[in-house]
Amino acid sequence: MNTSSKGVIRLANTVAIAAAVLAFSTLTSAAGERLASLNAGVATQSAIYAAVGPATRAPIGWVDFCHEYKGECVTKASAPRDIVMTAKTWDDLIKVNNWVNQTIKPMTDIEHWGVVERWNMGEDGYGDCEDYVLLKRHMLIKAGWPREALLVTVVRDKNDDGHAVLTVKTDRGEFVLDNQEAQILPWTQTGYKFIKRQSQSDQNIWVALGEPRNAPATVSAR
Numbered sequence: 001m002n003t004s005s006k007g008v009i010r011l012a013n014t015v016a017i018a019a020a021v022l023a024f025s026t027l028t029s030a031a032g033e034r035l036a037s038l039n040a041g042v043a044t045q046s047a048i049y050a051a052v053g054p055a056t057r058a059p060i061g062w063v064d065f066c067h068e069y070k071g072e073c074v075t076k077a078s079a080p081r082d083i084v085m086t087a088k089t090w091d092d093l094i095k096v097n098n099w100v101n102q103t104i105k106p107m108t109d110i111e112h113w114g115v116v117e118r119w120n121m122g123e124d125g126y127g128d129c130e131d132y133v134l135l136k137r138h139m140l141i142k143a144g145w146p147r148e149a150l151l152v153t154v155v156r157d158k159n160d161d162g163h164a165v166l167t168v169k170t171d172r173g174e175f176v177l178d179n180q181e182a183q184i185l186p187w188t189q190t191g192y193k194f195i196k197r198q199s200q201s202d203q204n205i206w207v208a209l210g211e212p213r214n215a216p217a218t219v220s221a222r
Contacts, residue, residue, distance in 0.1 A: 047173035048188055053208035056196050059154060061119035061130055066204070068120070072138065073204060080200035081148040083170040092143065093168065097177045097184055100136050106179070130164045132179040137166055153197035153209075155190075165190075167197055 066073035083089055100122075107126040109118045121138055122131040130152075137150045149169045157163040157180065166177040167187060174187045187194065199205040 047171065048186075049169070049174055050167075050187060050194055051210040052199075053210050055199070056206050056208045058204065058206045059119075061117045062152065062206075064117075065119035065134070072134075075147065075203055077202045078148055080169075081146040083145065083149045083168060085170045085172045089170075092140075093175070093177065093184055096136055096139050096143075098182075100132055100139070101179050101182070104132055104135065104179075129179055133164045133166045133177070136177050147203060148200045151198045151200065152203075154195045155192040156195060158191050160193075163192070165192070169200065 103125070104122040104127045105125055106128065108128055109115055112118070112126055112128070119130040119134060120127065121135040127135075133152055137147075137152065140150055141147055151167040151169065153165050153167040153176075155163050155165055163180070168175045168177065175184050176187050176190050176192075177184055178190070181190070194209040196206050196208050199207050
């Protein structure tokens with residue numbers, strides 16, 4: 001069995017375990033408490049969304065990732081969709097974020113692969129920021145979440161270093177799943193500078209990000 005086949009099998013096993021975590025954990029009381037916490041943080045202000053600019057160059061890591069993981073990247077253009085935040089969706093986000101952050105062990109691409117940049121999904125249990133992001137995105141899509149609301153995003157972190165996070169677009173604003181931060185935060189509270197991300201309409205088109213804007217009048221459901 002070649003290395004690629006082993007990686008696919010490990011990824012399938014990883015996602016199956018994670019799916020079981022989501023399916024069988026108790027949701028009701030914990031989810032309600034967590035959503036109440038979210039409500040307390042955002043109820044007094046309108047949702048804020050990042051201003052989307054013109055199309056820009058996709059990261060080379062994404063381009064190479066799409067050559068290796070073709071099934072993750074072959075999609076048709078579609079209408080943007082935002083998640084409607086409920087107690088269950090908020091709880092599922094927390095579970096996926098925590099599970100991936102605790103399961104994947106941090107390792108730079110140089111240490112891991114001997115190259116400066118390689119994006120994958122941490123099939124061997126090790127990875128850097130992009131690998132955490134891609135696995136979280138993959139798991140949520142497999143669980144039925146719309147791809148259009150799960151956007152790989154490039155930022156500058158608090159040390160002005162390049163970093164990747166997963167932006168989740170919701171009717172409560174945009175939230176960030178991050179391997180450097182245990183909590184899921186509104187994007188405006190991360191302290192990061194947002195550079196570019198996938199387009200909601202086409203995951204293979206990347207768009208520049210600018211100053212924040214107010215919520216639209218309506219939304220759909222290391």
